[in-house]
Amino acid sequence: xxxxxxLTDARRETDADWLAFRYQAGEMxxxxxxxxxxxxxxxxxxxxxxxxxxxxxxxxxxxxTGSQAIETPNHVRRPIGRAMTWGQRLAWxxxxxxxxxxxxWGLDATRGARQAGHPASPADDLSGLAIQWRAAGDFNAGDFNADDFNADDDNDVAAAVDHDACDSSTDNHSAVAVRDSSDDLAAPDWLxxxxxxxxxxxxxxxxxx
Amino acid sequence: MSWADECQIEPAVVAALYLEHADELRRFxxxxxxxxxxxxxxxxxxxxxxVEQGQSVKVESRKSWLFTVAYREALALKRRQSVERGAIExxxxxxxxxxxxGGSPQRRLIEWETVERVRRALEKLPAEQRDVVRLKITDxxxxxxxxxxxxxxxxxxxxxxxxxxxxxxxxxxDDR
Numbered sequence: 001x002x003x004x005x006x007l008t009d010a011r012r013e014t015d016a017d018w019l020a021f022r023y024q025a026g027e028m029x030x031x032x033x034x035x036x037x038x039x040x041x042x043x044x045x046x047x048x049x050x051x052x053x054x055x056x057x058x059x060x061x062x063x064x065t066g067s068q069a070i071e072t073p074n075h076v077r078r079p080i081g082r083a084m085t086w087g088q089r090l091a092w093x094x095x096x097x098x099x100x101x102x103x104x105w106g107l108d109a110t111r112g113a114r115q116a117g118h119p120a121s122p123a124d125d126l127s128g129l130a131i132q133w134r135a136a137g138d139f140n141a142g143d144f145n146a147d148d149f150n151a152d153d154d155n156d157v158a159a160a161v162d163h164d165a166c167d168s169s170t171d172n173h174s175a176v177a178v179r180d181s182s183d184d185l186a187a188p189d190w191l192x193x194x195x196x197x198x199x200x201x202x203x204x205x206x207x208x209x
Numbered sequence: 210m211s212w213a214d215e216c217q218i219e220p221a222v223v224a225a226l227y228l229e230h231a232d233e234l235r236r237f238x239x240x241x242x243x244x245x246x247x248x249x250x251x252x253x254x255x256x257x258x259x260v261e262q263g264q265s266v267k268v269e270s271r272k273s274w275l276f277t278v279a280y281r282e283a284l285a286l287k288r289r290q291s292v293e294r295g296a297i298e299x300x301x302x303x304x305x306x307x308x309x310x311g312g313s314p315q316r317r318l319i320e321w322e323t324v325e326r327v328r329r330a331l332e333k334l335p336a337e338q339r340d341v342v343r344l345k346i347t348d349x350x351x352x353x354x355x356x357x358x359x360x361x362x363x364x365x366x367x368x369x370x371x372x373x374x375x376x377x378x379x380x381x382x383d384d385r
Contacts, residue, residue: 024240044273051236057346063328064347
């Protein structure tokens with residue numbers, strides 16, 4: 001161990017640093033601590049040695065535990081973060097593009113297979129839409145049964161929407177409730193127009209007419 | 210103009226002093242207090258006093274003045290913490306809330322370049338010195354425990370640590 005030679009001048013030069021390290025590491029007796037703290041009261045080199053000891057311990061701990069644990073000042077962190085972010089962004093962008101292509105290809109292939117084997121009717125799509133609409137609108141599950149839809153009868157879809165949005169037993173409240181309960185699920189214009197036609201008497205007409 | 214106004218230092222000068230000395234001062238205060246929040250408090254008080262009284266301090270003595278004031282603030286905080294800790298320990302039935310020796314700080318105050326420099330210096334250390342450094346700083350063991358674990362005399366452990374620290378300090382170089 002050639003490094004373990006007796007310390008001479010170099011050691012004396014770093015006495016303050018060694019004392020500071022022992023102080024900040026809690027390796028001093030009470031008397032030594034009190035003595036060193038008296039020194040800190042009026043000795044600027046001793047204070048700077050303590051600051052160095054803290055820096056050194058921090059740097060060693062950070063180097064040993066990994067750079068991600070380091071909280072660096074903003075002016076240092078930003079460029080490093082940007083460099084890493086660009087690399088990561090590039091990788092994620094490439095991965096995302098590849099995944100999109102695979103997904104699009106897979107979707108296309110699936111559609112092709114469906115069209116070849118089981119041609120989907122427009123009613124299928126409408127039924128699906130109705131199912132999603134009802135689910136999103138938080139309808140009562142007991143009122144809804146997807147099996148009730150007849151794929152051959154598009155009117156079933158319209159009837160379901162009518163049932164939920166403009167039940168005659170609740171006057172106009174259903175339609176209002178749809179709009180109130182969820183603005184982003186507002187009933188489409190055509191639906192509101194249909195409700196209006198159904199419930200509002202034609203202008204100019206009275207019961208007596 | 211009042212006496213207080215005359216003693217006030219220019220904000221730009223305070224800002225410059227802050228940029229120049231804040232990191233070192235914070236480390237120094239952390240070394241004294243071993244508490245990042247308390248260190249920040251002491252530093253803030255010191256700079257507040259610098260704003261109020263800085264004009265009366267000689268330019269060449271400003272750094273030393275700042276450290277002296279901050280140190281007094283730190284000692285006052287330490288005394289308060291000690292009193293509070295004593296009270297809490299009594300309440301908690303003697304459970305110590307004192308930080309571990311060399312306890313991990315709440316805020317890391319180092320820059321990436323510094324860490325890289327120290328990392329390279331660590332790699333160059335002889336294995337026996339590196340082991341002592343790791344056990345002391347990373348694992349936060351006492352020198353006595355390290356000596357026991359490595360089955361070495363305490364003096365040998367201290368010498369290895371001292372030699373390693375001297376090399377690591379040299380690696381810090383420009384940070385001084």
